[in-house]
Amino acid sequence: MSALLEVKDLSKSFSDKKVVEKLTLTVLEGEILGFLGPNGAGKSTTVKMIIDVEQRDDGEIYFNGEKTEDKMKVFKKALGVVPQDISIYDDLSAYDNVRFFCSLYGYKGQELKNRVKEALEFVGLWDRRKEIPSKFSGGMKRRLNIACSIAHSPKLLIMDEPTVGIDPQSRNHILETIKTLNKRGTTIVYVSHYMEEIDAICNRIVIMDHGIIVEDMEKERLKEKYRQQGFTSLEEIFLHLTGTDLRDQEA
Numbered sequence: 001m002s003a004l005l006e007v008k009d010l011s012k013s014f015s016d017k018k019v020v021e022k023l024t025l026t027v028l029e030g031e032i033l034g035f036l037g038p039n040g041a042g043k044s045t046t047v048k049m050i051i052d053v054e055q056r057d058d059g060e061i062y063f064n065g066e067k068t069e070d071k072m073k074v075f076k077k078a079l080g081v082v083p084q085d086i087s088i089y090d091d092l093s094a095y096d097n098v099r100f101f102c103s104l105y106g107y108k109g110q111e112l113k114n115r116v117k118e119a120l121e122f123v124g125l126w127d128r129r130k131e132i133p134s135k136f137s138g139g140m141k142r143r144l145n146i147a148c149s150i151a152h153s154p155k156l157l158i159m160d161e162p163t164v165g166i167d168p169q170s171r172n173h174i175l176e177t178i179k180t181l182n183k184r185g186t187t188i189v190y191v192s193h194y195m196e197e198i199d200a201i202c203n204r205i206v207i208m209d210h211g212i213i214v215e216d217m218e219k220e221r222l223k224e225k226y227r228q229q230g231f232t233s234l235e236e237i238f239l240h241l242t243g244t245d246l247r248d249q250e251a
């Protein structure tokens with residue numbers, strides 16, 4: 001598999017605190033990469049720098065071998081982002097939400113209609129397209145959030161905790177959706193705290209802590225490596241690598 005996204009020596013500080021420190025990471029075309037780390041590890045800051053909503057202090061980002069800042073339009077068109085906080089318009093219908101986000105990529109007319117329909121069908125919301133999301137369950141809102149991010153057929157989809165606060169049925173539906181998207185050719189970076197989700201869908205796992213990557217390995221190799229050291233689950237491996245201290249109490 002070839003490199004789709006390459007991040008080299010990415011760094012970021014807030015005030016004097018180093019939040020991301022010389023982070024280097026390659027996302028291979030066609031993979032589902034699980035991006036794990038405790039609260040405050042620097043995952044969201046890394047993602048925000050990659051998608052160009054947070055300025056980096058240092059480092060380089062390449063998409064398809066070219067610096068993203070040199071080809072920002074091409075990169076943005078190939079990128080889909082499912083943000084941690086649901087970002088849909090509560091007073092627009094499900095259909096109009098997807099239509100709006102897809103139209104930002106320049107689609108119009110019949111092509112736009114086709115894309116909106118396909119995205120809503122894909123997340124199982126076509127029958128509810130005329131309703132406004134304020135009436136939706138948490139799971140339906142999350143699925144609509146995904147539809148808004150995929151209607152333009154991104155090559156790279158970055159999902160930041162897309163299943164927070166939803167029931168197992170909706171979670172399962174979303175995980176199946178992600179696997180199908182991947183089979184259709186979308187490369188996925190999946191940020192989550194849910195080990196069982198990462199285990200279920202990802203090929204490779206990157207674990208970040210205190211601004212650096214502490215492990216980056218193909219999933220089965222990672223499990224085998226730590227099984228030999230007596231750690232039998234991904235959660236045990238995670239706690240072994242990142243410790244058991246509470247992170248949300250750090251200054």
Ligand SMILES: Nc1ncnc2c1ncn2[C@@H]1O[C@H](COP(=O)(O)OP(=O)(O)OP(=O)(O)O)[C@@H](O)[C@H]1O
Nearest residue numbers: 014015019037038039040041042043044045046251
């Ligand atoms: N805009 C900001 N200003 C100051 N500090 C920030 C800012 N954004 C993030 N931080 C700090 O940077 C650190 C890393 O935060 P980040 O959100 O990247 O972590 P995370 O790994 O995504 O955590 P979580 O799993 O809780 O989402 C935290 O200590 C956070 O408080």
